[in-house]
Amino acid sequence: MAERKPPKSKYTADRQIPGAFEGETVNRRRFMTGSAHVAGAVAASAFLLPALGFALGPVFEEYPQPWQVMGTFDDFGENAYLPRTITLDPNIGDAGKSIAYLRKRNPRVDTEPADQYNRIVAVSSACMHLGCPVHYVTAAQRFICPCHGGVYDFVGKVAGGPPVRPLDRFYTLVRPDGTVLLGPRFSVNSELDRFSPRDPGEPLDGVGQFMYPSRPSLRKIPGT
Numbered sequence: 001m002a003e004r005k006p007p008k009s010k011y012t013a014d015r016q017i018p019g020a021f022e023g024e025t026v027n028r029r030r031f032m033t034g035s036a037h038v039a040g041a042v043a044a045s046a047f048l049l050p051a052l053g054f055a056l057g058p059v060f061e062e063y064p065q066p067w068q069v070m071g072t073f074d075d076f077g078e079n080a081y082l083p084r085t086i087t088l089d090p091n092i093g094d095a096g097k098s099i100a101y102l103r104k105r106n107p108r109v110d111t112e113p114a115d116q117y118n119r120i121v122a123v124s125s126a127c128m129h130l131g132c133p134v135h136y137v138t139a140a141q142r143f144i145c146p147c148h149g150g151v152y153d154f155v156g157k158v159a160g161g162p163p164v165r166p167l168d169r170f171y172t173l174v175r176p177d178g179t180v181l182l183g184p185r186f187s188v189n190s191e192l193d194r195f196s197p198r199d200p201g202e203p204l205d206g207v208g209q210f211m212y213p214s215r216p217s218l219r220k221i222p223g224t
């Protein structure tokens with residue numbers, strides 16, 4: 001069996017370090033080296049920690065989005081959208097507001113399965129290229145993005161330009177008295193299959209849905 005080495009003494013004199021004092025455990029060189037490392041770590045964390053917080057903060061942010069009243073079922077038609085102001089984040093005033101375009105589900109153009117959440121179709125106005133607000137042009141039955149020429153058809157699918165997926169949508173509910181409620185946002189692929197919300201610029205077809213997983217804070221769907 002190999003002989004065990006005796007443990008190193010903590011005293012610098014025992015380890016025959018030049019200039020060691022009796023009873024000394026840390027010599028000046030090691031103290032200076034340690035101090036330099038600590039100072040370096042403090043300096044590095046001074047810019048790394050804020051950058052890390054800035055990058056990871058949005059992952060844990062909550063965007064509470066309760067159901068919002070949008071009018072009554074009879075306010076909306078099947079063949080044209082009505083714009084409605086919606087609140088995405090109530091904590092930041094007007095900056096947390098946006099526009100959604102609403103209409104009744106029309107079985108002639110809406111081929112995705114009908115359920116209680118899409119009797120009213122609610123389309124987000126955030127362009128899926130970089131997030132600019134799109135406008136619905138009634139005469140053309142198209143959503144147009146003024147920033148880089150993105151065009152979406154009547155149901156919100158990409159008809160031209162750089163957007164990577166159809167316009168996002170919102171869950172809606174119709175109360176027994178006819179009141180229309182708008183709920184959380186969800187994203188769709190080119191087949192209009194529902195996905196948890198993604199950010200603009202994140203495609204959802206093919207491997208895109210795996211390359212751009214939803215942020216945990218955005219997956220929360222209150223009330224559904």
Ligand code: FES
Nearest residue numbers: 127129145148150
């Ligand atoms: S942001 Fe809409 S096309 Fe670029």
